[in-house]
Structure formats: structure tokens, C-alpha cells
Amino acid sequence: AIPTALQVASGTGARLGVFIKSHQAMESARTVDTVVLDKTGTLTHGRMSVVDLTTAEGVRPDDVLRYVGAVENASEHAIAAAIADRARAECGELPPVDAFTALAGLGARGTVEDRRILVGSARLLDREGVTVPPPLDRARAGWESEGRTVVLAAADGAVLGALALADTIKPSAADAVARLHAMGLRTLLLTGDNAATAHAVAARVGIDDVIAEVLPADKAAVITRLQADGHRVAMVGDGINDAPALARADLGLAVVEGTDVAMAAADLILIRDDLDVVPTAITLARGTLATIR
Numbered sequence: 001a002i003p004t005a006l007q008v009a010s011g012t013g014a015r016l017g018v019f020i021k022s023h024q025a026m027e028s029a030r031t032v033d034t035v036v037l038d039k040t041g042t043l044t045h046g047r048m049s050v051v052d053l054t055t056a057e058g059v060r061p062d063d064v065l066r067y068v069g070a071v072e073n074a075s076e077h078a079i080a081a082a083i084a085d086r087a088r089a090e091c092g093e094l095p096p097v098d099a100f101t102a103l104a105g106l107g108a109r110g111t112v113e114d115r116r117i118l119v120g121s122a123r124l125l126d127r128e129g130v131t132v133p134p135p136l137d138r139a140r141a142g143w144e145s146e147g148r149t150v151v152l153a154a155a156d157g158a159v160l161g162a163l164a165l166a167d168t169i170k171p172s173a174a175d176a177v178a179r180l181h182a183m184g185l186r187t188l189l190l191t192g193d194n195a196a197t198a199h200a201v202a203a204r205v206g207i208d209d210v211i212a213e214v215l216p217a218d219k220a221a222v223i224t225r226l227q228a229d230g231h232r233v234a235m236v237g238d239g240i241n242d243a244p245a246l247a248r249a250d251l252g253l254a255v256v257e258g259t260d261v262a263m264a265a266a267d268l269i270l271i272r273d274d275l276d277v278v279p280t281a282i283t284l285a286r287g288t289l290a291t292i293r
């Protein structure tokens with residue numbers, strides 16, 4: 001009887017938009033009480049674009065774009081692609097970068113035209129002892145409260161400017177979160193982005209709690225901590241940096257347009273670009289077990 005029920009689940013799953021990789025995880029879904037959702041690429045489309053730019057006194061916007069674009073050109077982050085594209089559109093061919101270093105979850109650095117360029121979060125600049133002038137800091141805070149991702153840039157230790165990047169929230173996100181809540185599940189947003197941006201996005205989709213500014217290496221530890229507190233955790237993610245958390249979760253759900261690494265680590269793959277599949281998948285898993293028992 002068990003294989004039959006599971007075959008039914010597989011068939012129903014495919015029809016509803018879920019590919020069931022691990023039938024064992026269906027068992028876990030029955031007791032899940034917390035759903036952790038990644039922000040970029042999971043709740044949002046993950047296609048960023050530069051929507052605003054402000055410079056430090058005496059700095060030309062084109063210089064900020066050229067320096068930052070040159071560094072980001074060597075990076076593989078979604079933020080980097082958006083900035084490099086914009087820089088090329090405005091400045092033409094970008095200068096080469098030397099000594100490029102990606103700083104996971106924080107930004108990147110490199111030397112461009114003999115200047116040491118640092119690009120990334122406010123936290124990164126703070127860590128590197130770079131002081132952000134008050135007008136730029138106010139711009140950053142304003143953008144973050146609107147849910148923008150903010151990237152700051154410095155050259156030789158002095159701030160050059162700040163860029164605001166926009167991403168779009170998936171239209172299905174708020175509904176999916178409401179359904180999860182109706183099922184008695186707690187929702188939690190997990191991101192490497194800063195707390196203000198994360199809270200703005202969480203508020204728009206109705207998510208209960210936020211864990212922000214989590215370095216890629218620490219995402220899985222957040223899941224472990226929730227489990228240690230007695231929770232049974234489902235994690236929904238798309239990125240390389242979500243893979244360890246997806247593997248650690250009692251139930252890992254990967255978005256199909258996500259990275260191969262995330263899909264390899266997950267138990268369920270959401271085959272439609274629609275977050276509604278998340279509550280559906282958990283309902284399906286619960287139902288399958290009800291049938292088996």
C-alpha cells in the first residue's frame with residue numbers, strides 16, 4: 001500500500017508543480033511547524049536592477065559606476081551582474097580589475113586604475129574601518145526602508161558613493177505566506193541582506209520573523225538552532241549559499257530556476273515559479289502520510 005500512496009503523491013505532485021526527490025522527507029513534512037524562506041531569488045525574482053545612485057562630495061557618478069562596475073564584472077553575484085550591466089551601458093567598456101577577491105555575503109574588492117576599490121554592504125565598509133558620510137548614510141537608510149538592497153563603494157579607504165538595487169517580489173509570495181499561516185505554520189525570512197531591507201520585504205509579504213545579515217556559511221547553523229529549540233523546519237531556497245541549509249532542514253524545498261547545488265540538496269523541487277506550491281507541497285506531504293497510516 002505504501003508504494004501506491006507514494007506513487008499517487010508523485011503523480012499529484014507533478015500535476016500541482018512539485019517534484020518529489022526524497023519520499024522520506026514526506027514523512028518530515030507531517031511535523032513541520034516552521035517554514036524558513038530565503039529572500040533573494042525565492043521570495044523575489046532575484047533579477048536586480050540599479051534604480052538609484054548617490055555620490056560622495058566631489059565624486060562623479062560615472063566614476064563610481066566605472067570603478068564599481070569593473071570590480072563587479074569579475075563577480076558572479078546577482079547584484080554584481082546588475083551593476084556591471086548598468087556600468088557598461090553608461091560608461092562603455094570597463095577597465096580591468098587586478099587582485100579581485102569575492103567576500104562571501106559581504107561584497108568584493110579589487111584594484112582598478114591603481115585604486116583599491118571596496119564594494120559591498122554597510123557592514124563590510126564598517127568592518128574595513130571606512131566611514132560613511134551622513135548624507136550617504138541617510139540615503140542608504142531610506143532605500144533600505146523601501147526594501148532596496150544597498151551597495152556602498154570606497155576607493156583607497158574613502159567612500160565614493162552608494163547604489164540602490166531593486167528586485168521584484170513574486171506576485172504569489174503574500175498568498176503563499178497567508179496559506180502557510182492558515183495551516184498553523186510559523187514563517188521566517190532568512191537572508192544575507194541587511195535587517196532593514198529584510199524587514200521591509202517581510203512586511204510586504206506578511207512574514208512573521210526575520211533573521212538578516214547571515215553569512216552564507218551560517219545559514220545552516222540557523223536551521224540547526226531552530227531545531228535545537230524543538231522546531232521541525234522546512235527551508236525554501238534557490239542559491240548555492242542555501243544548499244547546506246536545505247540539506248540540514250527537515251524538509252528542503254528548492255526553486256527550480258535556482259542553482260543546481262540547491263536542487264541537489266533539496267527534498268522537493270518546486271517546478272512552477274509560483275510560491276503557492278510551498279503550502280501545496282506541505283499539504284500534499286501531510287495527506288500522503290494520512291493515506292499511508
Ligand code: ADP
Pocket residue numbers: 039040072075076077079080103104105106107108119120121122149150151190191192193194214215216239241
Ligand atoms: P542573499 O542572502 O540575499 O543571497 P548574500 O549572502 O549573497 O545575499 O549577500 C549578502 C549581502 O552582501 C548583499 O545583500 C550585499 O549587501 C553584499 N554583497 C554580496 N556580494 C556582493 C557583491 N558582489 N557586490 C556587492 N555587494 C555584495
Ligand code: MG
Pocket residue numbers: 038039040041042237238239242
Ligand atoms: Mg536566494
